[in-house]
Amino acid sequence: MHSFEALSKQFAQYFNVRHFPKEPSSLYDADEYFLSLGGKRVRPVMCLMGNELFDEISKDAWPVAAAIELFHNFTLIHDDIMDKAPLRRNQPTVHAKYGESTALLSGDVMLIVAYDYLNQVSNDYLHKVIRLFNQTAKEVCEGQQMDMDFEKQEVVKMDEYIRMIELKTSVLLAASLSLGAILGGAGQANQEHIYAFGRNLGIAFQIQDDYLDAYGDPAKFGKQPGGDIMSNKKTFLMIKALESANAAQLKELKRLMQENPEDKVARVLSVFDDCGVNKWAAGLKEKYINEAFEHLEEMAVVTSRKEPLRELAHFLVQREH
Amino acid sequence: MHSFEALSKQFAQYFNVRHFPKEPSSLYDADEYFLSLGGKRVRPVMCLMGNELFDEISKDAWPVAAAIELFHNFTLIHDDIMDKAPLRRNQPTVHAKYGESTALLSGDVMLIVAYDYLNQVSNDYLHKVIRLFNQTAKEVCEGQQMDMDFEKQEVVKMDEYIRMIELKTSVLLAASLSLGAILGGAGQANQEHIYAFGRNLGIAFQIQDDYLDAYGDPAKFGKQPGGDIMSNKKTFLMIKALESANAAQLKELKRLMQENPEDKVARVLSVFDDCGVNKWAAGLKEKYINEAFEHLEEMAVVTSRKEPLRELAHFLVQREH
Structure with missing residues (x-):
């Protein structure tokens, strides 16, 4: 059993490698740049914690944790484009540094690479993992759309807002834990x-x-x-x-x-x-x-x-x- | 054995259904709109043809064909944003009709739904199918990036151009056939x-x-x-x-x-x-x-x-x- 801090360190060791090919550098440098900005890696560590709740950390939990973190970063790159945000973690956003088109494409390719990691999961769990991952991914997109819709709405009701937060933020935390648990045999x-x-x-x-x-x-x-x-x-x-x-x-x-x-x-x-x-x-x-x-x-x-x-x-x- | 035309009709029957949830309609209407613009569906039919080369069309070939077509449409929605194209098939592009942010997000969600279809593939082939699909998807993104890079380049050499075409166009046709063949036991x-x-x-x-x-x-x-x-x-x-x-x-x-x-x-x-x-x-x-x-x-x-x-x-x- 490990604390969040201990698992964070272990995950950093696993995750702090190059995830993308070298060429074309005009595309993949943008992805590596964004990942280099860091972050608390809360979601992948929650996946490991959900897994360790049941047993020693399984071989499959690591790539799923990486897929979750890549998915999360994909949403940040695309959200920053939609929000026209100049900064993320006090550094220029991808579109501010590399242009909108490259940002869009580097987000796309980051999502694809997330599925590369999912594809490392063993046969026993692969279908189930992709099912929950995909359901969650769609919900996160729905939450982002609702958030944008709200900007144009004069009145937003509390239950609508909570539903949006649930989709945009909560389900990915929930799924991270749950994916870990599934791989732990829950x-x-x-x-x-x-x-x-x-x-x-x-x-x-x-x-x-x-x-x-x-x-x-x-x-x-x-x-x-x-x-x-x-x-x-x-x-x-x-x-x-x-x-x-x-x-x-x-x-x-x-x-x-x-x-x-x-x-x-x-x-x-x-x-x-x-x-x-x-x-x-x-x-x-x-x-x-x-x-x-x-x-x-x-x-x-x-x-x-x-x-x-x-x-x-x-x-x-x-x-x- | 069926001709391209015969398989096109069969695929249309399979594919011409609603692929996305109803709500939030501000997101999913954009996806359904784009698919309603039609197209020749060359790639999915090539998947079926690659499959039928070896045997009767397998149950797995249909969802893979659908995934390929959804992937292709995802790239078109995002390419149209990058190219600032007002029209596609003589109709307004998604971003022209629904705004850039919704277009971006509806493309994202279309890619995710493509993986929903892939996830219908049986255990025997799932890993292999995702591997080739992902490799191809990354290459298509690389081709699009090269194409954008060329716009800023004064001189483009013939071999660079051929490599770009290979990535942006050829590999998806090749993979469509090959995925069908894999599922046919090639x-x-x-x-x-x-x-x-x-x-x-x-x-x-x-x-x-x-x-x-x-x-x-x-x-x-x-x-x-x-x-x-x-x-x-x-x-x-x-x-x-x-x-x-x-x-x-x-x-x-x-x-x-x-x-x-x-x-x-x-x-x-x-x-x-x-x-x-x-x-x-x-x-x-x-x-x-x-x-x-x-x-x-x-x-x-x-x-x-x-x-x-x-x-x-x-x-x-x-x-x-």
Whole structure:
């Protein structure tokens, strides 16, 4: 049994190799560049953790973990194009550095290489792994489309937003754990519990994300909070505020969103506070964490084996950066 | 044994169903729209033909044929974004109709659904099918990148251009046949011969494509020829002309490409004729067709079973539209 940190190190050793051919360098350099920007590799390590919950880490879990990480990076490259984002991890995005066409194509090829890794899985599990991987991949695309649709929608309802977060963020965390569990020989009930654990954890994770972007401590958060507020992003906090504000607060919020005054962030936060959005978010996060832990409890696995996952969950939803 | 036409009808029956979920319609309508534009479905039918060369069409060949067609359409959606093409098959391209972000994402999801179809292949062949499919998919991306690189390059050498065509066009035709053959139980030598048949045929096909765009009969070609010449595209004909022109002809070509006079097409064609590019192209096409047919001959299969492929090959390289 290993902690998240220990497995992160092991995964880095496995994953920090060249994944793409040398030529044409005009295509593959873009892929290698993006992977070199790093990241916490949370999803592949969750796959290894889901696997180790049941047994020693299986030979098949490594390439599946790599496929998950490549898939995740593929979505980031393409999302950055759609969002016209100039920076990712404080470095130029692929399209900013190599142009949109190469970014598009380097994303495509990264997805294909993810399937190369999946294809290393043994016959016993290959069909099942591809089935869950593909279902998840489609859902992530659906979530991204919903997210873009919301930008054009005047009103986004809370349940729509939660469904979008589930698709865009949660299902990949859930599937990472579940794919690991499948390869560990988990039965159907355990597969479903670990999936539900990941799905609920993912939503709590996103609530924390939205919270930090509004209330984060700049010193710990690593950047100035308020980005979501500045860009009028519909987050958990903003949707709740719009839903629960009284007439005067609603008018103030809409005016701030339209006029973008210099002190916009502070004034939006002050409305958030008046509406109790801050406390509400903490409560909602708690609800999802509790639900996640209930599913972890329900798993028919020796309790001590669950400890690393419990630690990781606490870290993900309490992190301040 | 069936002709291309007969198998086209059978494939249409299998393929003309809904391939994507209903919701979110903002994403999946774009996919269904693009597939509704139709096409000759050459590649999937080649997969079926490669399969039937050895035996009755196998259950696995149908989903692999569908995966190939979906992959091909995925590349078209993304290529159209990169080329900023407004029309495809005389209808608006996906990005023109639904916006670039949705086009990007609908292409992504189409590739994922292609793997759903591949995942229907039985255990005996799944690894092998994914391996060849993926190798081909990467090569097609590499070909597209080379094609974009060539646009910025002042000089493109003939062997570079042929390599690009091989990657962008030929390998998918070759793999379509070969995947069918694999599922038909073909041995290694037969797999290699049918692959080489498709690869050479694909280059001959592209020479015919470039030829028709310059010399096609508008009544049969369906549109005014000269599009490649107008946009200074580096084609078989143009590269050969630039390589073989004398100083005066070279000066004339470069001036025409820079100044775009009204009678550009006629004057470029006249240089082509003076350089003998027209005849050279016919000869080169012949060379690749002959090589293709030699590989077909070499296949250890009853001669009569090869007849549909021979007919298809003649059609593809002699077509006037």
